[in-house]
Amino acid sequence: MKTTAFFSGLVAAGLGILLLTGASAPPKKDKWIQLFNGKDLKDWSVKITGHPLNDNFGNTFRVEDGKMVVRYDQYDAFKEQYGHIFYNKPFSAYLLVVEYRFVGDQVKGGPGWAIRNSGAMLQGQDPKTMGLKQDFPISLEMQFLGGDGTHERHTANLCTPGTNVFLNDKLFTPHCVDSRSKTYHGDRWVHAEALVLGDSLVKHIVEGDTVLTYTKPQIGGGNVSDYDPAQKKDGQLIKSGYISLQSESHPVEFRKVAVFDLGPYLNNRKQLQAKLKELQTRKTP
Template sequence: MGHLMRGWRLGLALAALAAPAAAESWRPIFNGRDLSGWVPKVNHHPLGENWRDTFRVADGVLKVSYDKYDVFKDEFAHLIYRTPLANYRLRLEYRFIGPQTPGAPAWAVRNSGVMLHGQAPETMALDQSFPISVEAQFLGGGPGETRPTGAVCTPGVTIVVDGVRRTEHCLSSRAKTYPEGEWVRFEAEVRGGRVIRHIVNGETVMTYTDVRFAPAEYAGLHAAGPSQAVPLERGYVSLQGEGHPVEFRNIEVLALPEPPGR
């Protein structure tokens, strides 16, 4: 009888190994038709005003477009997803297209990003260029350029990389350079502010930990935040427009379990 029970248990174990893994429950947060669920905030303009139709949707693609601008005048823009998130994976595809907008700064050529753990949109000032957040920066390369995408920038926060707290505004990633017009797959794995990973075309290119508010930087952003360097563990996702046309598609989120004790 013992050998029969052992055989039965072994059979169950083998069956469990052979069973397909449960499908991940990715959820689209961009419907491919309009900007439902998102709100624009353009520098110098009130929340909800989509200045000069900067954000628009066509053929299932969310476009950041400047064809209605005569000249770019510091109108840094963010399209903010209205639901705050804490523990999740975010994935999307992006590409840069077309020329830089007249008046946009030179550093913003083929430069965009997705802001993670951003402040609530209602708390942004009228003349606030960027939300307090941590940015996964997207860069595109011109001929002969080396511009690794998936870098990290820190408007209003600091992070720890390899055990060292970093105060530089941007830190380069280990990613490749991708040219204008090429769709690039990006994923962020966000576990509160404890650990965040940037993944480009399936390769982890940046990892950082312990995201904290940086009160000394708020004045430069015309923003208000906590008076202490407390952890930043949740917030709003936004897509960025800095003066160069960029497109996004297939924007999805996968909820991750809360850590024990939360």
């Protein structure tokens, strides 16, 4: 489904569940927020499994040539040291844009499933609440996968560490589900977007195509370890959270990470629809 159909069909897809119809004035100022400034990581926090918050073990996350990159040249082996870099402000509703590519070879000891594998974690828990040995934040993962040059391998899939969603109006409890995306081989840049509307609706978009839609994101299920039980209240809808990017053992680069904050529009359906229509015709931020 193309982006045009995606925006025009929002209400039918469940947007009406979330929104009120008040006549509040639209925000006076709104703009794209460049989460990554191309220079440094000052607005980000790092959490790597087995290491305290902001111990960027092995200089895993760094800036090179204006890109945020994930590197393993200071690792002797991966040793299940899954990492995430969190933007330091939570959001409730937003359009996220990420441009990424995979490069090089997987670090020694990385699991087979993690070859050319990374992701953007949506509506994630506060990194300050993660356990020392916790592997993934409780969140919704828009999973990025790179092709191996031969086989079909979708990207912008959904994985659910400590969460569940509704898929096709039914509670979906398996850990991952593939999107309908194309396969992107080699080291080419891929443009991915996520539209997140609080605890109502999430859509994954790749190169202008909507490839996956789900609703009612909520805490639940498994596939997350060593978490604080107080942070995992199964059945609780996820209204807001943190955005993070992964290190899962394969080098990856991000040249753009930007958000348009839609939170101020959530109480007015007409304003939100108008803003989404405007964003549809935008140039890439």
